[in-house]
Amino acid sequence: MAQIIAIANQKGGVGKTTTAVNLAASLAVLKKRVLLVDMDSQGNATMGSGVQKNDLLYSITDVLLGEVPVETAITKSEVGYKVIGSNRELSGVELAIADQQGREFILKKALDSVRDSFDYIIIDCAPSLSLITVNALAAVDGVMIPMQCEYYALEGLADLTQTIDRIQQALNPDLQIIGVLRTMYDARNALTRDVSAELEQFFGKKLYDTVIPRNVRLAEAPAHGLPIIYFEKSSKGAVAYLNLAAEMLKKSKVKKGSHA
Ligand SMILES: Nc1ncnc2c1ncn2[C@@H]1O[C@H](COP(=O)(O)OP(=O)(O)OP(=O)(O)O)[C@@H](O)[C@H]1O
Ligand SMILES: [Mg+2]
Helix, strand or coil: CEEEEEEEECCCCCCCHHHHHHHHHHHHHCCEEEEEEEEEECCHHHHHCCCCHHHCCCCHHHHCCCCHHHHHHHEECCCCCCCCCCCCCHHHHHHHCCCCCCHHHHHHHHHCCCHHHEEEEEEECCCCCCCHHHHHHHHEEEEEEECCHHHHHHHHHHHHHHHHHHHHHHHHCCCCEEEEEEEEEECHHHHHHHHHHHHHHHHHHHHHEEEEEEEEEHHHHHCCCEEEEECCCCHHHHHHHHHHHHHHHHHHHHHHHHHH
């Protein structure tokens, strides 16, 4: 049964989508069956996976509105994993489902029927705490938080952990932070190192050892509709995301072992 993971942080531009796309691709390279769900009306994860957001027959919008079964909205990509795409139509969904009973659990229910077909379902969230993001956080086993090592990242930390606590209490008792990922990392920068040390203190083992360096190839790849591993596989960014996938798999193995 798939582990369902949201990539979330209310702060914009911290590398959520880059992480969602490249983690999905890296897990697929490691022979895992992966579904990437784009829950952002910007549709960046969709485009970054080489799927045209404006040509979608069905998107996550149709799933949330209950118009098609989730299986119908799954598209193949050329990059090793499957995608439920998104586009600007998603921005109208919030209003449409606002008065619906069980509105926070629509995605959770929908994903239930495909959970057995994948090893990982990765959900890319928008930088907000809309009902759409709440649907994502209610559906997952864990949330991965990408963070840029800058001063404002620390400022947003309390908000973010409070949000996660609130959702855990109200909607999803299983919700946990599975890991915190340092993105756009520049080891030469003293502030990066300071913030990084604070994150270590705050999150302890939840902070991934793997850091994602600032790498221009990571920023270029989406324009070609390709995860970095298919764009330039020897780049630092590609190696880093493969390492992240490997670290994640290793940690989940250790965890499973400890429960056995
Ligand atoms: N490690 C990196 N090195 C260089 N550029 C990066 C890296 N990670 C992300 N970027 C670039 O930074 C910008 C923001 O990244 P991304 O879109 O992944 O963030 P996001 O958190 O999904 O943003 P939003 O909150 O708008 O959804 C993008 O232009 C992306 O290409
Ligand atoms: Mg994004």
